[in-house]
Amino acid sequence: MTRPQNLCILGATGSIGLNTLDVAARHPQRFRIFALSANERIDELAQLCQRHEPRYAVVAQAAQADALARRVKPGVTEILIGQQGLERIAAHEETDCVMAAIVGAAGLVPTLAAARAGKKLLLANKEALVMAGPIFMHAVRTHHATLLPIDSEHNAVFQCLPDSFRGDLGGHGVRRVLLTASGGPFRNTPLERLRHVTPDEACAHPNWVMGRKISVDSATMMNKALEIIEAHWLFGAAPEQIEVVVHPQSVVHSMVEYADGSVIAQLGNPDMRTPIAHALAYPERIEAGVGALDLFRIGQLDFVAPDFERFPALRLGYRALREGGTSPATLNAANEVAVSAFLDGRLPFLAITAVIEAVMDELGPRPLAGLDDVLGADAAARRQAGMQVGAMTV
Ligand code: NDP
Numbered sequence: 482m483t484r485p486q487n488l489c490i491l492g493a494t495g496s497i498g499l500n501t502l503d504v505a506a507r508h509p510q511r512f513r514i515f516a517l518s519a520n521e522r523i524d525e526l527a528q529l530c531q532r533h534e535p536r537y538a539v540v541a542q543a544a545q546a547d548a549l550a551r552r553v554k555p556g557v558t559e560i561l562i563g564q565q566g567l568e569r570i571a572a573h574e575e576t577d578c579v580m581a582a583i584v585g586a587a588g589l590v591p592t593l594a595a596a597r598a599g600k601k602l603l604l605a606n607k608e609a610l611v612m613a614g615p616i617f618m619h620a621v622r623t624h625h626a627t628l629l630p631i632d633s634e635h636n637a638v639f640q641c642l643p644d645s646f647r648g649d650l651g652g653h654g655v656r657r658v659l660l661t662a663s664g665g666p667f668r669n670t671p672l673e674r675l676r677h678v679t680p681d682e683a684c685a686h687p688n689w690v691m692g693r694k695i696s697v698d699s700a701t702m703m704n705k706a707l708e709i710i711e712a713h714w715l716f717g718a719a720p721e722q723i724e725v726v727v728h729p730q731s732v733v734h735s736m737v738e739y740a741d742g743s744v745i746a747q748l749g750n751p752d753m754r755t756p757i758a759h760a761l762a763y764p765e766r767i768e769a770g771v772g773a774l775d776l777f778r779i780g781q782l783d784f785v786a787p788d789f790e791r792f793p794a795l796r797l798g799y800r801a802l803r804e805g806g807t808s809p810a811t812l813n814a815a816n817e818v819a820v821s822a823f824l825d826g827r828l829p830f831l832a833i834t835a836v837i838e839a840v841m842d843e844l845g846p847r848p849l850a851g852l853d854d855v856l857g858a859d860a861a862a863r864r865q866a867g868m869q870v871g872a873m874t875v
């Protein structure tokens with residue numbers, strides 16, 4: 482029997498990280514928890530270390546490393562610190578599989594390190610791909626990394642494409658990729674009400690339980706904007722080949738339309754353990770702890786066109802993709818600053834996309850030749866967004 486795969490989970494204490502541990506723990510003969518990381522939730526990381534006894538645990542700062550060291554078994558778990566620690570576990574020669582589940586731009590460098598080390602790379606951290614698409618995909622190809630999408634829509638598209646798919650939609654007779662979107666908690670909320678929504682209301686997603694940043698992204702539909710760009714890089718889809726379909730039940734996770742008129746969809750309960758298990762075991766199928774889909778209880782599946790007036794973020798996603806260069810990195814960084822200001826109660830909900838659009842207008846697209854250009858665009862957009870937030874502060 483082959484030995485278990487060594488799993489490295491970047492962002493182990495988050496929603497995707499914990500779901501990954503849940504699936505992996507169901508299959509101890511297949512997976513061994515080799516390395517875990519967290520940022521601030523050290524208590525949670527300590528509990529995970531006690532339960533899974535990883536070889537490495539990574540925290541953000543030295544003081545947290547001391548606090549964690551007192552709570553892990555000596556001689557079992559080595560504690561590493563910061564970006565260097567993350568890069569080390571992602572590229573470690575004994576790591577077989579990396580789950581990239583850090584939220585936001587902070588995940589870019591370690592996720593890229595995993596790609597450059599040619600790992601089996603499970604990508605939840607869509608922001609990394611949005612920011613650095615061409616650089617990231619070049620690293621995947623050059624170093625023969627196996628890239629598997631975790632985002633439920635992209636995992637669904639991946640499942641609906643032929644096994645032989647190698648990044649050429651036309652060559653495989655694909656006409657369009659149809660990304661479904663629940664429409665978030667404010668799909669039908671009167672526009673006037675949206676001015677006053679609170680962070681807790683924005684984070685109360687009707688179908689999915691997720692971290693707070695992506696929950697706000699779902700409420701503005703910036704999440705779908707990021708996913709349009711993600712689909713472009715993962716599948717080589719041109720902007721006009723990517724269509725957003727609002728599907729409030731979140732049962733159809735996405736679809737692929739072929740030249741002969743066939744549309745292939747992937748369905749399932751809205752539970753991230755399905756795409757996680759799919760990618761962990763790929764190309765095999767394993768039990769994920771997800772219940773059977775009860776179509777009789779669901780009864781009806783609805784599909785409606787997205788409302789670009791209500792959700793201007795969608796327009797910004799297509800715009801960033803068409804502009805290319807540093808535009809997606811600018812969009813992403815401005816969004817992170819604006820969402821964080823909204824979650825802190827410093828910015829009204831409707832101002833989130835206004836800040837992003839103003840930053841994109843101000844900075845414009847610039848050529849993207851290397852990682853320095855990405856990081857430069859990220860920093861410039863954060864500065865600009867900070868000023869915009871200051872000007873619009875509640
Ligand atoms: P969470 O906020 O729940 O978790 C984020 C994780 O990243 C935590 O482990 C957190 O550590 C860590 N982290 C946060 N900031 C930093 C930082 N600066 N440096 C290092 N680590 C950091 O997020 P989710 O699990 O919801 O999302 C993770 C990623 O997956 C995102 O990119 C999201 O877009 C994507 N995704 C999530 C889905 C979901 O259902 N949740 C669905 C599809 C995609 P700590 O806990 O210590 O703060």
Ligand code: MG
Pocket residue numbers: 632633634708
């Ligand atoms: Mg998604």
